[in-house]
Amino acid sequence: MRLDRSFFYRDALTVAPDLLGKALVRKDKERISSHTISEVEVYLGIEDQASHARFGKTARNAVMFDQGGLVYVYLIYGMHWMLNFVTGQNDQPQAILIRGITGFEGPGKITRALRIDHSFYGENLATSERIWVENRNLKPEITRVPRFGIDYAGEPWKSMPWRYIMAPPPRNS
């Protein structure tokens, strides 16, 4: 069943591992697709020098300062839409980048495959008719590693283990 908004009210570092194994559901003209979330990355607060919130509240990142449960999308390199979920409380800018779902490894590939663009900015995951997250009762093994492609942030931010990866499925032997 669909996750309600309170799931996203919690701190991003709590929500991120909890998102792994859940299903990202997209409904597009009566066609529904569902993919397991396999990799996410946390952007936490105004101090995080890797986060868009580091410049304070701007037109682009405003939704990050809202309560959890909303979608934050933005365009990178002029061509790829990045899908994020806002978490935490009001005026506590946090976002979780969806980096991988089963079948599509990479944030740009996800939005291209699911046809997600700027029109999803601010979409409410608890009430939307076209995107939401469902519980799948999986308890995946989780690995934490540093975030990818944010060397510009410097220490300690570029070393924080805020990238959460679902461990590869157990092998039969």
Add this chain to the structure above:
DNA sequence: AGCAAGATCGGT
């Protein structure tokens, strides 16, 4: 007003 850089991807 102008500019450099970017939470990326795909092809050489």
Add this chain to the structure above:
DNA sequence: CCGATCTTGCTG
């Protein structure tokens, strides 16, 4: 390794 492609936030 490099180019695509354009928004953003900073500088002047």
